[in-house]
Structures are given as C-alpha cells and as structure tokens.
Amino acid sequence: MNDRPGRQNYSSEDLREPGIQARVTPEEFFALSQGKAFSPAILEAEDVPPLVYWPGFLPKAQADRLLTLSLDLPWQQQQITIFGKQRPVPRLESYFGDSTAYHYGYSNSVSWQAAPWPDFLADLRSQVEVVTGYAYQVGMGNLYRDGNDSNGYHADDEPELGEDPAIASVSLGATRTFRLKRRKKGAKSWGIALHHGDLLLMQPGCQRNWIHTVPKTARPCGPRINWTFRPYVSLTR
Numbered sequence: 001m002n003d004r005p006g007r008q009n010y011s012s013e014d015l016r017e018p019g020i021q022a023r024v025t026p027e028e029f030f031a032l033s034q035g036k037a038f039s040p041a042i043l044e045a046e047d048v049p050p051l052v053y054w055p056g057f058l059p060k061a062q063a064d065r066l067l068t069l070s071l072d073l074p075w076q077q078q079q080i081t082i083f084g085k086q087r088p089v090p091r092l093e094s095y096f097g098d099s100t101a102y103h104y105g106y107s108n109s110v111s112w113q114a115a116p117w118p119d120f121l122a123d124l125r126s127q128v129e130v131v132t133g134y135a136y137q138v139g140m141g142n143l144y145r146d147g148n149d150s151n152g153y154h155a156d157d158e159p160e161l162g163e164d165p166a167i168a169s170v171s172l173g174a175t176r177t178f179r180l181k182r183r184k185k186g187a188k189s190w191g192i193a194l195h196h197g198d199l200l201l202m203q204p205g206c207q208r209n210w211i212h213t214v215p216k217t218a219r220p221c222g223p224r225i226n227w228t229f230r231p232y233v234s235l236t237r
C-alpha cells in the first residue's frame with residue numbers, strides 16, 4: 001500500500017511507548033536520511049547502532065526560527081590538548097543546563113559551566129523529552145561554521161552523564177553526515193545525513209558500544225547547528 005521506506009501504516013506490533021515507532025531494516029533506516037519519507041523509525045537488525053530517527057521532526061518554520069535564535073547565542077571555541085599539544089576545537093560550542101553547577105569537561109582539557117537555558121531552547125528540550133520519553137538536564141550546542149568544521153570520533157560517556165545515557169540530537173541548518181561505528185579498529189561505519197529539523201535519539205547502548213563523528217566535508221556547505229540534550233548526574237552532593 002505504501003512503498004516508501006519507513007512506512008506510514010503501522011501494525012499493532014509497531015506501536016511502542018513513547019510515540020509511534022516503526023521498526024525498519026538498516027536499508028530502510030539509512031534511506032530515510034535521504035529525505036524519502038517522513039516517519040519515526042527504529043532500527044532493528046543485528047549489529048546496528050541503537051538509534052531512533054525522526055526525519056523532519058521540526059516543521060520548517062520552527063526549524064528556521066530555532067536556527068536564527070541559536071546563531072545569536074554566544075558561541076565559543078575552546079582549546080583542546082591532544083598528546084600535550086594545544087589546538088582549537090574544530091567547531092564552536094555552547095552549553096546550557098538546569099544548574100550552573102553542572103560542569104562538563106572532556107579530553108581532560110575542555111571545560112564548561114552550564115549557562116541558564118534560553119527560553120526557546122528550554123522549550124525545544126521539553127518537546128524532545130515528550131517525543132523521546134527521556135528527561136534531559138543539559139544541552140550542548142555545536143556550531144559547524146562550514147564543511148571544514150568537524151567533530152572527531154568519540155562517545156559521550158563522561159561520568160556526569162550517568163550510566164549509559166540516552167542522548168537526543170536536533171539538527172539545524174546545513175545537512176551533514178553523522179557517522180557511527182563500533183569501537184574496534186576497522187569496524188564498518190553507518191552514515192546518516194542529518195537535515196534541518198531532524199531528531200535523532202542515541203538510545204542507551206550507543207555511547208557504551210559505539211563511537212560517532214561528524215567528518216569534514218569538501219562539499220560547499222553553510223553553517224549547521226546541532227543540539228544534544230543529555231542527562232546530568234551530580235557526582236558530588
């Protein structure tokens with residue numbers, strides 16, 4: 001009846017809380033990111049990253065507005081120390097949270113203190129919580145100014161995020177490829193083209209067993225902003 005990947009018609013087996021999720025094959029799932037269907041999808045196969053994907057989650061007008069508001073925020077370029085050498089992080093970042101006590105650091109060099117949420121971002125966080133069924137206390141922004149900005153392979157597995165967190169990602173602006181692979185050397189990688197307004201949920205298991213990247217691209221491309229909404233566990237009381 002419906003020959004598009006991701007299907008618009010669900011059987012009762014496809015219905016899962018929260019929201020409606022269609023279980024699809026990797027072929028269907030990764031085809032979704034080529035803009036062929038609008039439908040939330042959960043991957044179901046052996047050895048695929050535990051992802052749920054809502055292509056076109058935000059209506060275009062809302063995504064446009066969020067992009068404009070996001071670009072207006074203060075963005076910073078931190079320095080990262082790799083093998084004892086300092087160099088700038090290859091993108092701009094910003095960090096918001098429920099408490100300014102929510103410090104966040106990675107690679108033993110980059111350090112952030114959460115700023116209070118701007119209203120539009122707190123609203124987006126709530127919208128994402130409802131749809132994904134998880135609660136998030138902090139939001140990390142990445143601004144990739146052009147195809148030369150990137151995010152190297154990593155997992156978001158800092159202790160502040162708690163055991164095996166669920167992390168939700170909202171993309172705005174230029175389309176960029178988000179790539180995941182198992183931690184072992186030479187592992188096959190899966191790539192999803194994340195578009196303006198897409199929502200992707202990295203379910204528990206993703207940070208523990210997989211790493212992800214946003215590689216540079218030689219294709220001319222404008223700015224892209226990605227918001228990741230994350231849990232935060234206070235390590236000290």
Ligand SMILES: O=C(O)CCC(=O)C(=O)O
Pocket residue numbers: 140142151156169178194212214226228
């Ligand atoms: O830009 C993205 O899509 C991913 C961002 C990311 O991996 C992160 O903020 O940890």
Ligand SMILES: [Fe+2]
Pocket residue numbers: 154155156212
């Ligand atoms: Fe990440």
